[in-house]
Amino acid sequence: MRSINVFSGSSHPALARSICQRLNMPLAEANLSKFANRETSVEIKVSVRQCDVYIVQSACGNVNDMLVELLIMIHACKIASARRIVAVIPCFPYARQPETPYKRNGMPLSRVPIEEMDKFATVFGGPSANAGSSSSGGRQRNTPFPTSAANGVPETPANGRLDTSTLERLRDGAVSPAFSTPSTSTQGSAADIVPPESPAESSSAISSSSATPTPSSVRAPGKALPNGPLASNRQPANISVPHPLTHSLGNPVSNASAVQGLMSGSLHVPGVTGGGYKHWAAKSGKLIADLLGVAGADHITTVDLHDPHFQGFFGVPVDNLSVEPVMVRYIKEHFPDWKKAVIVSPDAGGAKRASKIADRLGIDFALIHKERRHFAGTPAVVDKHGEGSHTTTTVPVSPSPITSPIVSPLATPLPSPSSASTVAAASDMLLVGSVTGRTCILIDDIADTSFTITKAARTLVSAGATKVCAIVTHGIMSGDAVTRIKKSVVDELIVSNTVPQEEHRKLLGDKLKVFDVGAVLAEAIRRIHNGESISLLYNNLWALETHE
């Protein structure tokens, strides 16, 4: 074919070669490496003037390196007068948008070892930030986030600011601030709480109309602290609450001393989200779309985008190809009893995807629902299965038995997967549907830490499934996910090769089967180049070879 060039980034050259083989053309030559100072170096070796350029790069390994390399390649082709640049990104980076800073299972943040917390001193009052500083509080914390961030309630208001509503409620005594012992799961925090100074002001300090910030003495707003379930074993400090009207809340530095008392403990104001700022994780999807556009991409092709709404973030056309036809064909060819199998979605979000496949095959469908326990810090909540309350301070290390209304609890505990994240076990898995005596096929789009898949498999086996297989489009399997899969009750894991699978194959052996998406991508590239419709690719009627 003339005037078309397919380049490969350094993330997945095998897939690019497979695509080129099907297109019956050689891979275009480009030298990709790094300079001595770790900057990416891109040299395009063939002329791309007035050519259709396709750059194949998948988000795996070091995602930031891959992304920057892709952007530089697109940019290089753009200023070399390429006619059109199509970025073929089988596994799209930053496709998942987390709501909370981290989830208790799945997508855990890489934990910073305690010894290295110095580097993250600015994070929520870590050890180094407290040298002589005031507004970040005197707390010494060794975790990236305050403990209660797990349930979305921040520990203290940031920078000493309280919003007006909380202040008023505290002042009026409607809510009593309670102190809990700072999380026993973090070392040494209790000893580091700065004891409050004795109150030197009378209660008139609260209602006085002084314009200066109140001094560091702290005083309760006239109400004794209760000894209820929220009170802690240690002597709660008194708080002086600056009156919102007489006190400038604007300047964090001058205000800091006034709220020293507040900052030194863990302030839980029940019913209010800490009265302060809710930490949020940045969602980078739109940014990545903008970066690709600004680098000069004219068209994006991807496979099974995690969130199909992503297409709206782009200003350029996006082809979100589906491997569903390939999955359907794989099931028909490799599962002799597929007519009696059950398609299972491991979470509620993937129900639509799994049910579509079930409909195509004409077989049954089931769903696993994760019941999350919210606000685990409040002991008043009793979970509905009667197991008693959980607090974030006492995290069970071994997984809790999986209970559900349908399935009876396990008599013997299943071997627990080796888990790096110990907070994983606090949710129950409910199975909706029946799988007794059937082969179960789990369908999901991404397997990253593989908590979802392995836990779902356990649920299915305990519900009576005879065989559990999982078909996943993007088998990223980062961290120790592969070990987790190996030790799990998943009989077979079938992934596509959007992400390179050689390393995983070495560890998993026969448990892992890989099907090739090169055919789908090659066909898409051919049709895009020739200006033909690709809607046929969304249809399951066309013939594909599936490789292992």
Next chain:
Amino acid sequence: MAQTNVLAGHGSTTNSIKIFAGNSHLQLAKLVAKRLGLDLARVAVLKYSNQETSVTVGESVRDEDVFIIQTGAGEINDALMELLIMINACRSASARRITAVVPSYPYARQDRKDKSRAPITGKLVANMLTKAGCDHLITMDLHASQIQGFFDIPVDNLFAEPMMCKWVRDNVPECKNLDCIIVSPDAGGAKRAAAMADKLGVDFALIHKERKKANEVSKMILVGDVRGKVAVLVDDMADTCGTLGKAAEVLIENGATKVYAAVTHGVLSGKATSIINSSPLTKLVMTNSIPHEDKALLCPKIETIDISMTLAEAIRRTHNGESVSYLFGNVPDGMGELDVVG
């Protein structure tokens, strides 16, 4: 303890300033914040298990003047992505203005298309920063000052020259009796070296080299007279240090008594430290635009100039709407008076 708030609070709730730091140079960011009498704002920049960067902002930035301090060093692509995501996060959180403080601009050396299909990555980075939502850029000693033209947003290209001149005056006694000479290790830096020579009132020389391959130096020819003088090599970046090492040898061969090197950005990648150690250089002075404590442990010839005061002044003046041009020719007061903690 009463903190002198350099930002001269107006007393009312005018929008204040927030300083965020990425992971590339936390120490410099802390110094800058300390000079301004502020704490660094709360942000957690970490990685998910699949290596994607995660930015969690712990404070409100609504209607704030946000400064993000991140330099192009270490794992540059990670640093760049962290910066972009932080800018974007602050933008979508309604910050009033976002200024990126990038002492060492990443990919500055790819600033033109010098061969077929070479990417101008410096321009790409400029596009990306602007698109992410950056309103202003503060950087130092850009490899080519024309990079300012890559941006549609205002760019402050600060100079390390005043600090370098001060260092030379304080540490090279021969400078007073004009037994000192400023040398540029390549033709491209001639203008920079000449400006410094004029400021110090000393002579200027130049080393001309012909390159065969990237990062490999061949013949070097000295243009100028260095006999009996103390030479000070001046350059913007020291990466593999092949240039500096060879230049020092050439100068000694041609009669220089001692050779110093004053470089703004000390990348020091690969075998740079051993090259410096085995070279005839007496001292290598660099700014702390790029962190190099670990390299300094290996190479006793390294001395560091702290740029945190200049950056802090630039931030303060930008926030208060004052002129920054004072910094182009002067070293701000308060240099060296700070007790560096941690």
